[in-house]
Amino acid sequence: MGKSESIGALVFEGPFTLERRGARDVLATRIMVGAPIVFLPRIEAKLRTEDGAVFESAYEGSPRIQWLPRGRYRLEVALPGALKSREVESTLRIQHRHAMADVEGALLQGRFRASAHEAAPDEPMRWTLESIQPTPSLASMGWSKGHSDWFWRHFDHAAMTTTGYLLGDHPSLRGRILDVGCGDGITDLGIALRTRCEKLVGIDPFRGFERLPQILRDNAMPEDLMPDNLEFRAEDANFLPFPDDSFDVVISWGSVEHMAGGYLQALREMKRVLRPDGLIMVAPGLYYSNIGHHLTEFSDEPFFHLKKSREEIRQLVLETPPRYIDRSGEFSSNEQFFQWFTELNPITVARFEQEMRALEFRPWRVALRTQDLIEYTPEIEHYPLQDLANTELYSSWINKKRTRGA
Numbered sequence: 001m002g003k004s005e006s007i008g009a010l011v012f013e014g015p016f017t018l019e020r021r022g023a024r025d026v027l028a029t030r031i032m033v034g035a036p037i038v039f040l041p042r043i044e045a046k047l048r049t050e051d052g053a054v055f056e057s058a059y060e061g062s063p064r065i066q067w068l069p070r071g072r073y074r075l076e077v078a079l080p081g082a083l084k085s086r087e088v089e090s091t092l093r094i095q096h097r098h099a100m101a102d103v104e105g106a107l108l109q110g111r112f113r114a115s116a117h118e119a120a121p122d123e124p125m126r127w128t129l130e131s132i133q134p135t136p137s138l139a140s141m142g143w144s145k146g147h148s149d150w151f152w153r154h155f156d157h158a159a160m161t162t163t164g165y166l167l168g169d170h171p172s173l174r175g176r177i178l179d180v181g182c183g184d185g186i187t188d189l190g191i192a193l194r195t196r197c198e199k200l201v202g203i204d205p206f207r208g209f210e211r212l213p214q215i216l217r218d219n220a221m222p223e224d225l226m227p228d229n230l231e232f233r234a235e236d237a238n239f240l241p242f243p244d245d246s247f248d249v250v251i252s253w254g255s256v257e258h259m260a261g262g263y264l265q266a267l268r269e270m271k272r273v274l275r276p277d278g279l280i281m282v283a284p285g286l287y288y289s290n291i292g293h294h295l296t297e298f299s300d301e302p303f304f305h306l307k308k309s310r311e312e313i314r315q316l317v318l319e320t321p322p323r324y325i326d327r328s329g330e331f332s333s334n335e336q337f338f339q340w341f342t343e344l345n346p347i348t349v350a351r352f353e354q355e356m357r358a359l360e361f362r363p364w365r366v367a368l369r370t371q372d373l374i375e376y377t378p379e380i381e382h383y384p385l386q387d388l389a390n391t392e393l394y395s396s397w398i399n400k401k402r403t404r405g406a
Helices: 142-148 148-165 187-195 208-218 263-274 308-321 334-341 349-358 385-389
Strands: 002-006 008-014 017-021 025-047 054-059 067-078 087-098 101-112 126-131 174-178 201-204 230-233 245-254 273-281 363-368 390-399
Touching: 002 067, 008 087, 017 067, 017 087, 025 101, 025 126, 025 187, 054 126, 142 187, 148 187, 148 245, 148 363, 148 390, 174 187, 174 263, 187 208, 187 230, 208 230, 245 263, 263 273, 263 349, 308 334, 308 390, 349 363, 349 390
Parallel strands: 008 101, 174 201, 174 245, 201 230, 245 273
Antiparallel strands: 002 101, 008 025, 017 025, 025 054, 025 067, 025 087, 067 126, 087 101, 273 390, 363 390
């Protein structure tokens, strides 16, 4: 009934069939993802009747399908009611995102005659996509779970916020990228796969990235998902073992606040290894915000880290069973939580801006998230309004580095 032409990583498996579902005609076919993963698939249908009427619809999923892993999927398109007993020429087309560009995935064309169904003429096209076992169900995938899922927050949200929102899908992302403080490496994996950059090096002295293979298994991801352009190393940000000007982009999300003893030397090192006019994205934790303590596992009291003494906080953390949030299998001890709290750098927006400008970084894109409402109490009344109100800072900067001989 239809002819399939495969292009790239998405393939229609054979022709479609015309089936009946109650009062509706349904086009049904199968899709195969041959690559380890494809991003942002979009399926389009165009139906043209014998008398020249055209019906078009597109499907991206709800919630938006961020990616599909290797496997097989069943696609159904419930046809518009107006096609009753008409000869139809159909085209199904798939696009997906590869290396920050939209590419064609597959094309399926055919002809059929709609049945004498009883669907209302104003019924629109409706889409259904589901996995075929043993492919994991769509409901089990991180993007289907949303913000409650640690994997989605890092593989999808953090990766896309970094590359798209803050770095504007800049061509430099196709070059060499350094992530300082990469943690478990999930975000770096998401960036490396989406950008297809020349190289992405993630560093973290605590080696959390060693858990990444198990994290991928726990999330039913393909075993060969790890790309050749991704590398992890246990390096110290204060002494980066890379030549001058060796990276096109530097990333540091949620790490500079944890650098014991300060982070200015690390920023200088990031500047040194970043080429002139290269881009750096830094999202520092803001200490005086309501989440600046990194101790949400222990208390919901607003600004408790500013209201209580250091000894009271120590007692709270060491004696309270933590309400572990989803961290992809990482369970730290109470003692570790308290040590990390004592090592936090007291970063504020104003101070951080001054430090970046002093290093001759020029701001490019900045986003601030603020607290909806602050109830001032005597313990915090002396803190500046903006320090308490600013909860998150996301910033990207251009490295205005002076070249040798300039």
